[in-house]
Amino acid sequence: MSLRQTPLYDMHLKYNGKMIDFGGWELPVQFEGMGIIKEHNMVRESAGLFDVSHMGEVFITGEKAEDFVQGLVTNDIRGMKDFQILYSPICYPDGGVVDDLLIYKYSNQKYLLVINAGNADKDFSWIQQNLIDGVTAVNVSAEYAQLALQGPRAQEILQKICDVDLDSIKFFWFNPAVKVAGMECIVSRTGYTGEDGFEVYVKADDAAFLWEEILQAGGDLVSPIGLGARDTLRFEAKLPLYGQEIDHDITPLEAGLGFFVKLNKDDDFIGKSALLKQKETGLSRKLVEFEMLDKGIPRSHYEIQKDGKVIGHVTTGMHSPTFKKPIGLALISIEYSEPGTEIDIIIRDKPIKARVGTGLFYKKQTKAK
Amino acid sequence: MNIPGNLLYTDEHEWISVDGDTGRIGITDYAQHHLGDIVFVELPEVGDSFAMRDAVGVIESVKAVVSLYTPASGTILEVNEELEDSPELLNEAPYDSWIAVIELGDKNDLQKLMTAEAYAAFCQTLED
Numbered sequence: 080m081s082l083r084q085t086p087l088y089d090m091h092l093k094y095n096g097k098m099i100d101f102g103g104w105e106l107p108v109q110f111e112g113m114g115i116i117k118e119h120n121m122v123r124e125s126a127g128l129f130d131v132s133h134m135g136e137v138f139i140t141g142e143k144a145e146d147f148v149q150g151l152v153t154n155d156i157r158g159m160k161d162f163q164i165l166y167s168p169i170c171y172p173d174g175g176v177v178d179d180l181l182i183y184k185y186s187n188q189k190y191l192l193v194i195n196a197g198n199a200d201k202d203f204s205w206i207q208q209n210l211i212d213g214v215t216a217v218n219v220s221a222e223y224a225q226l227a228l229q230g231p232r233a234q235e236i237l238q239k240i241c242d243v244d245l246d247s248i249k250f251f252w253f254n255p256a257v258k259v260a261g262m263e264c265i266v267s268r269t270g271y272t273g274e275d276g277f278e279v280y281v282k283a284d285d286a287a288f289l290w291e292e293i294l295q296a297g298g299d300l301v302s303p304i305g306l307g308a309r310d311t312l313r314f315e316a317k318l319p320l321y322g323q324e325i326d327h328d329i330t331p332l333e334a335g336l337g338f339f340v341k342l343n344k345d346d347d348f349i350g351k352s353a354l355l356k357q358k359e360t361g362l363s364r365k366l367v368e369f370e371m372l373d374k375g376i377p378r379s380h381y382e383i384q385k386d387g388k389v390i391g392h393v394t395t396g397m398h399s400p401t402f403k404k405p406i407g408l409a410l411i412s413i414e415y416s417e418p419g420t421e422i423d424i425i426i427r428d429k430p431i432k433a434r435v436g437t438g439l440f441y442k443k444q445t446k447a448k
Numbered sequence: 449m450n451i452p453g454n455l456l457y458t459d460e461h462e463w464i465s466v467d468g469d470t471g472r473i474g475i476t477d478y479a480q481h482h483l484g485d486i487v488f489v490e491l492p493e494v495g496d497s498f499a500m501r502d503a504v505g506v507i508e509s510v511k512a513v514v515s516l517y518t519p520a521s522g523t524i525l526e527v528n529e530e531l532e533d534s535p536e537l538l539n540e541a542p543y544d545s546w547i548a549v550i551e552l553g554d555k556n557d558l559q560k561l562m563t564a565e566a567y568a569a570f571c572q573t574l575e576d
Contacts, residue, residue, distance in 0.1 A: 108511065109484060115510040116485040307484070307511055374532070376488050376508050398487035398510060405488075427506065 085132035086224040086286040094303045102197035104133045107305040115307035119400040122272055122312055126230035127304035128293055131271075131278070132286065135199030135220040137192045137206060143213040145187040150348050151209060152182065153331060155341040159184045164251045164267055167339050169205070170350030174330040174357055178202050178321055181269060183253055191265075193225075195321050209349065224286030228293060228301070229276030229312075231444065236297040237277055241266070245277070250446045260292035271309065273316025273443045314395050315441040317368075317408070323379055323394045324366060324408060332357055333410065335366045364391060367416045368439045369407050375424065375431040377407040382425040383433075390415050393424060406439050449571060450477040452543055456519065456558060457567035458501075463543065464519040464550075466558060471520055472546040475507065478571050480542045483509040489535045491527040492548055498522065500557045505547060507538070519561055521553035 082105035091098060096107025107130075109115050121127050139148055149156050154167035163184055169177045178198040183191035194202045199220055206216045228237055234245050242258040243266070253267035265280040281289050294301060310320070319325045325334045332340060332354060342355050371377065377396025382389055396407030407424070415422060418437045423430035455463040461479035464471040480486065488508035498504050503515035504524070526549040531537060537545040552558075562570060 114485050311510060374488075374490075376513075378513065398508075400485075400510070 083133075085130055086283040087130040087132060087226075087290055090287050090290045090303075091130065096303070096305060099306070101133070101306055104196060106130065106133065107303070108307045109305040110303050113302060115305070115311060116400045118302065118304045118308035119311045121302050122230045122274060122304060122308065123401060124231070126228060126232040126236055126276075126297055126301040127272075127308070128290065128297070128301055129227040129229065129304050129309055130224075130290070131227050131309075132224040132283075133196035134225050135194040135196060135202065135218065136223050136225075136280070137194065137203060138217045138219055139190045139192060139206075139214060140188060140217070141214040142188060143211055144190055146346075147209075147211050147214040148182060148190050148192075149344075149346050150211075151206065152180075153340040153348060153350065153354070154182075155344040156182060156184070156190075157344070157346075161186055162253055162255070164253055164269060166251075168325065168331040168336055169202075170331065170348075170354065171327065172350055172353060174332075174350045174353035175327040176321070176325040176329060176331060176334070177205050177327070179319060179325060179336075181267075183265075183267065185255065198321060222283060223280050224283045224289075226279045226281065226286065226290060226293065227270055227272075227276065228279065228297075229270045229272040229274050229304075230301075231275060232297070232300045233274070233276040236293065236301055237266075237279075239296040240292055248277075250275075260289055260296075262289055264289070268446070270445070271316075271318055272312040273318070273441050273445065274312075275444055275446050311397060311400055314397060314408075315399055315401055315406075316443050317440045320395065324410075329410065330354060330357060333362055333365055362413055364410055364412050365416050366394065366408055366410050367418075367435045368437060369409055369422065369424075369433045369435050370439050371405045371407075371424070372421070372432040372434055375426045376405045377409075377424045377426070377433065383409055383411055384423045384425060384430060385415055385420075390422065396424075401441055402439075407433070409435075411435075449481070449568075450543070451564045451568050451571075453564045455543070455564065456561035457564065457570075458517065458519045458561060459570060460501075460517045462517060462519050464558075464561065465546070466552070469552050469555075470525060471522070471550050471552055473516075473519055473548055473550060474546045475516065475538060475542055476567075477542050480539045483507065483512055483514065485510045486535045486538045489531040489538065489547070491529070491532065492524045494524050494527060496524050497553070498524075498550075500554075500560070507535075516547060518548075518550060520550065520557035522550040523553070525549045525551050
């Protein structure tokens, strides 16, 4: 099967992206002359532009749209204002995670769900399977490109070419009608890096033009950023990745996302009874931060042992470009989850000492207030 | 792509610089470029003996984990411990940043390696 290309494919070639297969999409892992660490630092210190057009977009409309979304997601959307955004997992009846998504509220009869690329088809069929009367779901993923401009200088760059005062778009809010470089866009103050920044949705045909306009507006303050740095940035900010921190056999409670699971909301939602039960019985495993005591780099899915007994696995681990040392996230048995507990990461069949900790990750610079 | 003429090369992108009965080994410019930012090097132990193409160490970049294979058989005489604290030297100067010195077990091994010219042609085929 041939790889799918985003509307920005030609731009990636133009900027010498090193193209890889990312879940069936041909996307740049890094750019020539930069590399993951330089790109990472660029976003932390200045600004970076990402092509995230592979993300899926689904509009939910109809009289019962609010009821439908409320029953689909674990978070509580009833209190959302128009043009506000909410993060939420969606679960299977057994509490395992289908995906995590962003909910953009236009009105109580219209929501935009932004879903993960690798899960887009699965999510859309899940949505259709659970659809109720009076609600329509439309997959508009192919019509939209999505660009993310992230970093402390993102706002000043984007402001140069847009017709709306960006101060008016607060963290986790959006404006559905912003002209950026003259193009009609949806602009939200959201991202996946732990930095302040924006995500810009634009018609696929306008994407390449917009990409160039943003890079030109940013000049030396901005660079194109590949998927490699997207992963290191989201990881340092402890933002979960589907297939690693969350998955069909990991519940949001185990993944430390309990804040986004509103078990006390009046409405029923898919997975509620299983999650309630898990909460009552208590977790048997949970996601923890850890640091290495001996030399070695933890990687996703490496086994973790304590006194020779398997107690869990690494969900994501890597050399952190910001802290210049390896850190990791692990899903481990609850009895070993206390900070300070020493554990062994199995690296190439050898136990390498590590320690469960807290506060090891990047403090988000997003403008939450 | 920098490929010095005085070295011999493997199809796993290692180089060896031969001096009498010993050889200094490292990874090529092509290897470091494709690995990306190198963040960890696991060196062999001095005194350990290996057959040609045995894995003698591990190199990790931000994204990838790869084995280092010795271009020739022999016994490790010396390792470049500087790389443990500064693995990025492999990106910055791949031909100055040798990884280990090996006492050659069988000089015939060298016949099986590529010259700079052959290696350049080999890299070209990978790019096509």
